[in-house]
Amino acid sequence: MGSEVTKAPEVTLIKSEMEAAAARVAERAMNTTLDGVSGVLGDLFGGWFGDGIKQWRTRRLIDTLIKTKDHLEAAGIPIENAKSLPMGELYAIFEGCSKQEDISLTEMWSALLANAMNPTNxxxxxxxxxxxxGNLSGLDAAILKYIKDFNRKRETLSATQREILNKAQTDRQIKGEKSFHEMIDKIEKEFSEWADNEHLSQFSEFSAENISYSISNLLRMGLIYPPEYTIPENLIQVGIQKKPRNENELVADDRRLRAYLRAMNDQAGAAIEKRSTLQSLVTIVRPNWPMIQRNETIQPAYSLSGLAIRFLLACSP
Incomplete structure (x- = not known):
């Protein structure tokens, strides 16, 4: 899908060391022998597209295979020792990566293929x-990476804070000293500045509308979820309604339930195009420590689902 982040450089399609290296990866993945990479797409996809499109997609495939080779070598796996893959899985990966020119998504495709071919993975x-x-845009991937990096940075900060507190617990005098509070204050401010700069550097070039639509896509796919909402009580109200001839009828009023379900449907992203309020990627929070002078910082307004965490691990070197 989208290629709005960074386009990969063109690869000249010639009988070169680059194409030969890519062919070795493709040969091992397919468990066959190839005469270069040029015929791979034709073998897999037949006559679905003309020569111009085929050449463009072959360039994308070569770029991904070269990066896959680099990932495998970095993991200490010689190409000849890599695993071959079922043709169904390989078909999906080759088809997806050959349509992608966003460099960040190309990196994810190559890492996914390398992890699948790594026998020790x-x-x-x-x-x-x-x-x-295949359903992610470059902006979608950037949002997922931003949330993952924020969580990792926050975990590192929390571990540092625990170390400082544990040390202070052994000496009550240290806990009361000004230097202790200054140390906590310093690391919180450093984290807050990192979070602000990270968000600005990653998303300053994107409009609020594009970010909101990307959030909607990630919600639909079950990769992120919003903060937990408290389910209202008495969603269905049961009462007695008088009918003609003084008869009473037990009725259930489900209007509150339907309103709640509509709100959840909006949160799932299904009605984002109809909403007047765009979804924001970040929220403003106060620091955890009351002695800190800085009033506020930002953090992601959404969390990664378990599926997203497994997916990002599979698409990372």
Missing amino acids: DKYIDPSFSRIL
């Missing part, structure tokens, strides 16, 4: 991951 590779990756 312990990351869970679900066949559905290629479908998920």
Whole structure:
């Protein structure tokens, strides 16, 4: 899908070391012998597209295969020792990566293929991951990475804070000293500044509308979820309604339930185009420590689902 982040450089399609290296990866993945990469798309997809499109997509495939080779070599896996893949999985990966020119998504495709071919890999590779990756835009991927990086940075900060607190617990005098509070204050401010700068550098070039639509797409796919909402009480109200001839009838009023379901439907992203309020990627929060002078910072307004965490692991070197 989208290629709005960074386009990959063109690869000259010639009988070169680059194409030969890509062919070796394709040969091992397909468990066959190839005369270069040029025929791979034709073999897999037949006559679905003309020479111009085929050449463009072959360039995309070569770029992904070269990056896959680099990932495998970085993991200490010689190409000849890599696993071959079922043709159904390989078809989905080759079809998806050959249509992608966004460099960040190309990196994810190559990492997914490398992890699938790595015989020592312990990351869970679900066949559905290629479908998920094929439905992501560059902005979608950037949002997922931003949330993942924020959570990792926050976990590191929390571990540092626990170390400081544990040390202070052994000496009550240290806990009361000004230097202790200054240390906590310093690391919180550093994290807050990092979060602000990270958000600005990643998304300043995107409109609020594009970010909101991307959030909607990720919600639909079950990769992110909003903060937990408290379910209202008495969603269905039961009462007695008088009828003609002084008869009483037990009725259930489900208007509150239907309103709540409509609100949840909006949160799932199904009606984003009809909403006047766009969804924001970040929310403003106060720091955890009351002694800190800084009033506010930002953090992602959404969390990664378990599916997203497994997916990102599979698409990371």
